[in-house]
Amino acid sequence: MKYRSIQTRLIQFMLAVTTIPLLLSLFITFTHTRESVKEQTVNENVRLIYQGATNLMNYLRGIDRASLSVYSDPHFLRNLALDPDNYRVIAELYATLQAIQTGTQDVHQIYLHNDLTGQSTQISSNLPRREFRQAPYRTIEQFGQGNTAIEPVHQVHSYGFPPRPADILDFEVITFYRSITNVPSPDQYALMAIDVKLDSILAICDQLYAKEEEQLYLIDDNGSIIYSPDPAQRGQYLNDPELMNVIAQADKGYYDGNDAMIIYEKLDLPYAPWTLVKQIPHQTLYKNSTELTSINAIIAIFALLIVIFGTLWISIRITKPIKQLTSYMNQVKTGRLDVNIDVTSPDEIGVLSRRFRNMMDTINNLILREYRLEIANKTNQLKALQAQIDPHFLYNSLQSIGTLALQHNVPRIYSLLSSLANIMRYNMRNSEAKVTLQDEINHVRLYLELQKQRFRDQLEVIWELDPESLTAPVPKMILQPIVENYFKHGMNTHAGVGLVSISSRISEDSRLIVVIENNGSSIDEEELALIRSKLAAAYDHYDRNDNGNDSIGLLNVLMRLNLYTNNNAELIIENALPHGVIVTLNINAWESEQ
CATH class of the missing domain: 3.30.565.10 (Histidine kinase-like ATPase, C-terminal domain)
Structure with missing residues (x-):
């Protein structure tokens, strides 16, 4: 009955017409905002990653052009074939390599192995060194095909030369390899390795993401990490088979991963098959939309509280007279036909109450006397029926028989008579229409005790x-x-x-x-x-x-x-x-x- 009241229905209706539109609006706003933010963020980062890839390619092309400068020296290829002990030849080779080192940004050292004479030369900030070897320290085939290749991030080393106290070997570099041939002949005269510091690459990559919110990786086609926000990851392999599979199928694009939006762009360089990968966590991607939805939710909850308060106030004003009239009706239901109905509200409920009061007055005047007379007659009939057999006489007689059974030392008979007497006494409690379940259980116990005497085991x-x-x-x-x-x-x-x-x-x-x-x-x-x-x-x-x-x-x-x-x-x-x-x-x- 409580859930069918006007007050409950009014509250339910007001909550429905308020809550459903608010929740629908929040859902639509949240969904639209998420998609808009996602599209805008993806477009911005696609352009940003493209620009970063362009800057990296320009930087690597600069190193490539510097390595090609040996062909601009008319004496360089000739000197490779001359006597390695000729000091003029050695000086000219040193001069060309030092020009590449000093004229190119971030070059730490240059290593040159002359295949014609077997001479290996190292040019660094310290004095140059050379020695004769049968093979170069590294071969270009270890890192790629063609005349150029890049070795991934590794700890700087001295190319097999004995270490010197002034050498600094506690940082990482990438190595650019170039095979020097006697063009147009494909025969290799020498192999040049240029160790490049990561400063410029780090500077370019650092501008492509928001620290502590996003992740950026620069990896090669094998998954080796060239750049990562965590320095400990550089030179390691990225353990993401899904990403490597996607990169293998397309040169650029984006996809929505389990926890982040992934945007990638490959460098268009044959000797540097690198890929820029940016990961934007969903928490960061949808941060603004979540904040906007939270603000809208707070406003909606505040509006909902106002609606609930207003609905309760209005419903109480409407339903209070109805509850008062219901209370009067319950009193009439219990038999109080002379209840004083006092509802003074001027609205329809007040009119209904006054009409109900008039109806009760009419009922009292017409049937109250006959109703009471009928009750009196039924009471007299019940007493007459009870008087036909006096149950107290039977009860007292059973008690006397039980006492006699005890005198003759037959307690079982006394127990059974007591059970029968208690059953009769329970039946004689005519004034009690309701009892506790314990009373009913006790009565059944007495009845079953008599039955057990009859059926025993x-x-x-x-x-x-x-x-x-x-x-x-x-x-x-x-x-x-x-x-x-x-x-x-x-x-x-x-x-x-x-x-x-x-x-x-x-x-x-x-x-x-x-x-x-x-x-x-x-x-x-x-x-x-x-x-x-x-x-x-x-x-x-x-x-x-x-x-x-x-x-x-x-x-x-x-x-x-x-x-x-x-x-x-x-x-x-x-x-x-x-x-x-x-x-x-x-x-x-x-x-x-x-």
Whole structure:
């Protein structure tokens, strides 16, 4: 009833018409903002990565042009073929290599191996060194194909020359290799290796991402990391098979990964198959849209609170007179026909209240006298019926017989007579329409004690009672008729020990569940269906002609349960396996108290 009230429905309606549009607006705004921010961010970073790749290519082309300057020296190729001990030849080779070192940015040292004479030369900031070797320290085929190649990031070394105290070897470089040939002949005269510091590459890459929010990698086609925000990762391999697979299929593009947006661009250089990779975490990518959605959500919650407050205030103003009138009706329902209905509101509810008050005055004037007279007549009839047999006389007589049994030392007879007397006394409590479940259980115990005297070892009783359920109020005499049906119709002494099980508990929705089970004969299916149809019909009406004499039957029990619980009770009967009958009572016991 509470959930069908005008106040509840008004609140639900106001919340619905307010919450649904707000939530829909938040969802659309959030989705549109995310997509807009995603598209804008991707476009900006695609252009940024393209510019970064262009700057890197220009930088590497500068080193490539510097390495080609040996062909501009008319004496360089000739000197490679001359006597390596000729000091003029040595001086001219040194001069050309030093010009490349000093004239090119970030060049740390140059190594040259003359294949014609076997002489290896190292040019650095210190004095140049040379020695004769059968093969160069590194070959170009180790890092690529063609006349040029680049060795990935590695620790700087002295190309096999003995270390000197002035050498600085605690930083990383990349090495640019060039095969020097006698053009147009493909025969290699010498191999030149240029060690390039990472300063310019780091400077270019540092401008392409936001530190602590994004990640940027410069990797070669094998996944070796040339640049990373974490210096410890440089020279290592990037463990991302999905990214390497995507890069292998296209020269540039982007895709949405599990945790970040990935944007990549390859350098268009045959000797530097490098790829710039930028990772933008979703948290960073959607930061602005999340903040905007949070602001909108706060505004929406504030507006929703205002709506709820306003709805409650309006609904209370509307429903308070209705609740007051309902209270008056409940008093009339309990029999107070002279209740004073005092609702003074000038609206439609006030008019309805005044009309109801006039109706009650008319009812009082027309039927109150006849109603009270009828009640008095029924009371007199009940007293007359009770006077026909004085139950106190029977009770006192049983007590006298019990006393005599004790005098003759027969305590079992006294116990049985006491049980019978207590059963009669329980039945004589006519002033109590409702009792606790504990009282009903005690009554059934007495009844079963008499039955055990009759059947002795052929009857077994099992009790499984939840202590919390024993305080539940129930109509009087609802269990004993059900148990009695077992002894009337179901008990079969030839089939073994008879079993009666009685259990009670309180369900999760605060209802009283009582289960009475026996192992007697099962009910025929057609008869069981007929009983169930009668029980179902009993929920709607009670036909006195059909059931008036069945005062102790299941229909009578169900009728009294519904009478005291406002039709909020169930009686379920079913056959047990392999034989027997189970009767379940499902009662909203506490509602019957109200």
